[in-house]
Amino acid sequence: MNDLIIVGAGGFARETAAAAVAAGRRVLGFADDDPALHGTVRSGLPILGGVAEVVGTYDAAVVVCVGNPRDYTARKRIVDRLGLTPDRYATVIHPAASLGSGSVVGPGSVLLAGTVLTADVVVGSHVAVMPQAVLTHDDRVLDYATIASGVRLGGGAVLDTGAYVGSGALIREGVTVGAWSLVGMGSVVLRDIPSGEVWAGNPARLLRSSSS
Structure with missing residues (x-):
């Protein structure tokens, strides 16, 4: 899959979007569970909606880009919640x-x-x-x-x-x-x-x- 959905809309997610575009991928946008962000744009890309909804709707690869020193278990929690097979995940x-x-x-x-x-x-x-x-x-x-x-x-x-x-x-x-x-x-x-x-x-x- 060349199309990519990025889970999260913070700094690391936006950096990953830039890396993915530089590597030739088509980034469809971000998925984030904060409803205040839905329909807005970050780094020229749309925030498409909540995580489960977006991942379940789009036929695209996924990469989870959340977490910081105050909560660095977040990435695992989301991956566990999504329950996707490894081949659904992109390597960027x-x-x-x-x-x-x-x-x-x-x-x-x-x-x-x-x-x-x-x-x-x-x-x-x-x-x-x-x-x-x-x-x-x-x-x-x-x-x-x-x-x-x-x-x-x-x-x-x-x-x-x-x-x-x-x-x-x-x-x-x-x-x-x-x-x-x-x-x-x-x-x-x-x-x-x-x-x-x-x-x-x-x-x-x-x-x-x-x-x-």
């Missing part, structure tokens, strides 16, 4: 992104301009990678992770399911960031981070549980 890769040999990107994931995957990097499904992030050899990024702009992952690093890494953070080679943990922007992570925690600083240290 900006033409200015670079994918090295052996690298793979799963359905529903987005790589914005300037992203670099050097070699044998595995990116799962519904992953968001913002501009100028660098993922080096043998990194593994699991489903629903978010990598903000300017992040650098050393070789063999692992971002577990739903992990969120803030802008400009550096992750040492071989380090694992646990599932649904958050790394604050500009942090330097030198050791493994358990699941469900918030870390920040240089070197990064535990601040709190991600659920508190």
